[in-house]
Amino acid sequence: MADALRRLISSSSSTVLAGLTQGFGLLQLLLLVAGSPTIESDSYFYLISWAQLPTQLIVSGFVYPVWLSGTRAVRRRLQVALISAPFVAAAGPLVAMWIFQSITGGYSTLLLHSALFSALGVVLCCGWALALRLAADGNTAWVSAVTLISNILSCATLLAMTHADVSARMSGMLIAQIVGMVVTTILMVRSHPTLLKRLTAEPTQGRIVTSKSEWYLLQSLAGYGGMLILQTLSAALAPAALSILGLIGRLVSGLNTVVTNAIVPKLIHSGSDSDRSVARFVNIVVAISLSVASLGIVIAAGGQLPLAAQFAVVLAWFAAAVLNAAFKRVAVRFAEPRIAWISALLNALTAVSVLGAWAFGYQTLFVILLGYVLLDLLPGLALAILQRHTVAALLTAAGVIAIAALASPYLI
Structure with a gap:
C-alpha cells in the first residue's frame, strides 16, 4: 500500500x-x-x-x-x-x-x-x-x-x-x-x-x-511577522472574523500554491538561466484572474451580490500573491541576497500602516484584508520592476488596487 x-x-x-x-x-x-x-x-x-x-x-x-x-x-x-x-x-x-x-x-x-x-x-x-x-x-x-x-x-x-x-x-x-x-x-x-x-x-x-x-x-521575518500582526488584530474583531479571514486566506493560498508549488518551480529552479518563461506565465495568470475579478465587480454592482465582490477580492489577492511568489523566486535565483531588504522593508511598512489605521479607529475587516493584499502586492511590484518587467507589474498593481477599491463597499 x-x-x-x-x-x-x-x-x-x-x-x-x-x-x-x-x-x-x-x-x-x-x-x-x-x-x-x-x-x-x-x-x-x-x-x-x-x-x-x-x-x-x-x-x-x-x-x-x-x-x-x-x-x-x-x-x-x-x-x-x-x-x-x-x-x-x-x-x-x-x-x-x-x-x-x-x-x-x-x-x-x-x-x-x-x-x-x-x-x-x-x-x-x-x-x-x-x-x-x-x-x-x-x-x-x-x-x-x-x-x-x-x-x-x-x-x-x-x-x-x-x-x-x-x-x-x-x-x-x-x-x-x-x-x-x-x-x-x-x-x-x-x-x-x-x-x-x-x-x-x-x-x-x-x-x-x-x-x-x-x-x-x-x-x-518581516513578511510572516506582518501576517501574524494582522491575524492578532483580527482576533479582536467580531466573533468568527478570524475564521472568515482564515477561509478567505486559505482559498487564496490554495490557488497560489497550485501555481507556485506545481508550476513555478519547473520554470525557475537551481538550473535556470532565464526568467522569461516565468514572466510570461505570471502575465497570463494575472490577466485571467483580474479579468474574472472585474466581472465579479460588475455582477456585484448590477445585482447587489456581496459574494461576487468578495470573490473578486480573492482573485485580486491571488494575482498579487502570484506576482510576489514568482518574482521572489526570480530574485533568489538571479540577484544578490541583499535584494531581500526591499521586501522586508515594504512588509514592515504595511504592518505599521495597518497598526496606525487600527489606532485611529479603522478597525474593520476590510482594513485587515487590504493589509494582507499589500503584503503580497508591494514586494511583488518592486521585485518585478527591478527585474525589468515594469509595465506588467504596474498594470497588475493598478488592477488589484482598483478591484479592492470597488469591492470595499461590500466588505466594510
Whole structure:
C-alpha cells in the first residue's frame, strides 16, 4: 500500500496533485466550521499560523532560497537552521495559546489543542523541508502533495465525527493531520534514499555571492511577522472574523500554491538561466484572474451580490500573491541576497500602516484584508520592476488596487 501510494505521487501531474491537496485542505476547514464559526475554529486559524511559522520563516524563507540560489559555503548555516526549526515549531503554538487566551478568554480544551498543534508544527517542518529540497532541483511532485495525505485523513476523520462537538472534531482533525504528515515524510525518504544527505550538501556547481544569505531570513521575518500582526488584530474583531479571514486566506493560498508549488518551480529552479518563461506565465495568470475579478465587480454592482465582490477580492489577492511568489523566486535565483531588504522593508511598512489605521479607529475587516493584499502586492511590484518587467507589474498593481477599491463597499 505504501509503495503504491509513493509511486502514485511520484508519477502524477504536479498540478493535479496540488489541486487535490488544496481541495481537500479547503474541504476540511469547511467541515470543521460546518454550521457557523466558533471560538474553537477561530483558535484553529490562529494556532495553525504559529505552528506553520517556523516552516514558513526558516525553511521556506531562508533554507529554500539558499538551495534555489545554489549559494556555496553555507552548509553550517543550513545545519543550524534545519535543526532549530522543529524546536521553534514546537514552541510557537504554546506562545500563541497564551496570546489567544489573553485576547478571547480561551476555552476548556485550548491547552490540549495547543499541544497537538506543537506536534503538528514539528512534523510539518520536517515534511516541508524534504519536499522543498526536491523542489529546488525542479522535482515538484512531493511539494505539490506534501499535505495531501494529511488532508484526506483529516476530512475522513471529520466526516466520521459529524455529530461530535467542535472541540472533539478539532482534536481528531489534528491527530489525523499529524499521522498523515508522518506517513508522507516516511514515503519521501523511501522514494529518495539520498534526500536526507542532500539537505545540507553543498551544490556541485554553486555561485558566489557578495552578500549574506541571512537577508532571506530578514525578508521572511518581516513578511510572516506582518501576517501574524494582522491575524492578532483580527482576533479582536467580531466573533468568527478570524475564521472568515482564515477561509478567505486559505482559498487564496490554495490557488497560489497550485501555481507556485506545481508550476513555478519547473520554470525557475537551481538550473535556470532565464526568467522569461516565468514572466510570461505570471502575465497570463494575472490577466485571467483580474479579468474574472472585474466581472465579479460588475455582477456585484448590477445585482447587489456581496459574494461576487468578495470573490473578486480573492482573485485580486491571488494575482498579487502570484506576482510576489514568482518574482521572489526570480530574485533568489538571479540577484544578490541583499535584494531581500526591499521586501522586508515594504512588509514592515504595511504592518505599521495597518497598526496606525487600527489606532485611529479603522478597525474593520476590510482594513485587515487590504493589509494582507499589500503584503503580497508591494514586494511583488518592486521585485518585478527591478527585474525589468515594469509595465506588467504596474498594470497588475493598478488592477488589484482598483478591484479592492470597488469591492470595499461590500466588505466594510
